[in-house]
Amino acid sequence: xxxxxxxxxxxxxxxxxxxxxxxxxxxxxxxxxxxxxxxxxxxxxxxxxxxxxxxxxxxxxxxxxxxxxxxxxxxxxxxxxxxxxxxxxxxxxxxxxxxxxxxxxxxxxxxxxxxxxxxxxxxxxxxxxxxxxxxxxxxxxxxxxxxxxxxxxxxxxxxxxxxxxxxxxxxxxxxxxxxxxxxxxxxxxxxxxxxxxxxxxxxxxxxxxxxxxxxxxxxxxxxxxxxxxxxxxxxxx
Numbered sequence: 001x002x003x004x005x006x007x008x009x010x011x012x013x014x015x016x017x018x019x020x021x022x023x024x025x026x027x028x029x030x031x032x033x034x035x036x037x038x039x040x041x042x043x044x045x046x047x048x049x050x051x052x053x054x055x056x057x058x059x060x061x062x063x064x065x066x067x068x069x070x071x072x073x074x075x076x077x078x079x080x081x082x083x084x085x086x087x088x089x090x091x092x093x094x095x096x097x098x099x100x101x102x103x104x105x106x107x108x109x110x111x112x113x114x115x116x117x118x119x120x121x122x123x124x125x126x127x128x129x130x131x132x133x134x135x136x137x138x139x140x141x142x143x144x145x146x147x148x149x150x151x152x153x154x155x156x157x158x159x160x161x162x163x164x165x166x167x168x169x170x171x172x173x174x175x176x177x178x179x180x181x182x183x184x185x186x187x188x189x190x191x192x193x194x195x196x197x198x199x200x201x202x203x204x205x206x207x208x209x210x211x212x213x214x215x216x217x218x219x220x221x222x223x224x225x226x227x228x229x230x231x232x233x234x235x236x237x
Contacts, residue, residue, distance in 0.1 A: 004032040006059040010067030014145040022220030042155040044163040048073040062086040072166040075173045086178040091192040092166040115150035128212040170199030177203040178230045182211030
């Protein structure tokens with residue numbers, strides 16, 4: 001068994017371990033890392049139960065977008081096991097009616113065989129406009145979506161649609177928290193991050209300039225520096 005501190009990464013919708021590749025490389029050898037499986041369950045509670053069943057007694061969490069919903073649910077189910085949590089580009093609130101309708105429309109399209117993962121039409125919701133012509137970044141995003149596939153997408157969307165409202169629970173999550181958001185995040189804008197940071201008793205908020213929804217890939221150096229401070233220096237690792 002490793003003596004290194006344990007960190008569990010929680011990916012977002014249509015994302016896999018490649019969402020966290022820059023952070024995995026930056027923390028390699030100093031933190032024991034694993035990526036939560038978010039492909040098999042159709043509820044956030046089920047994802048959290050699966051994560052907890054496979055996790056060590058004590059661990060840290062990092063979650064982006066849907067991964068943030070998962071991290072909050074893990075705290076709800078077993079906050080005593082979580083040493084610290086990083087929440088990136090996410091929300092504590094359930095979907096608005098407009099968001100629900102958009103998700104359900106995408107699910108209907110996928111069910112009739114029109115699942116195309118992340119298309120160029122959806123990319124402006126995910127990354128900063130200046131990065132839309134970044135071929136390597138776009139290829140990474142599209143590749144992750146293709147690997148998750150239609151069935152995984154449908155399970156994840158159902159999980160998101162049925163997630164709990166975490167806003168009332170935030171004051172009870174007392175472990176150290178790092179909240180990160182892109183200034184230009186079109187899906188979970190800075191006010192959602194401000195709400196989370198304001199509700200958590202021990203949170204620090206960082207807004208990244210020139211950054212959309214996928215902070216770990218868009219601004220990896222900034223996220224890496226924040227992670228090193230939060231998960232290593234402050235933890236005494």
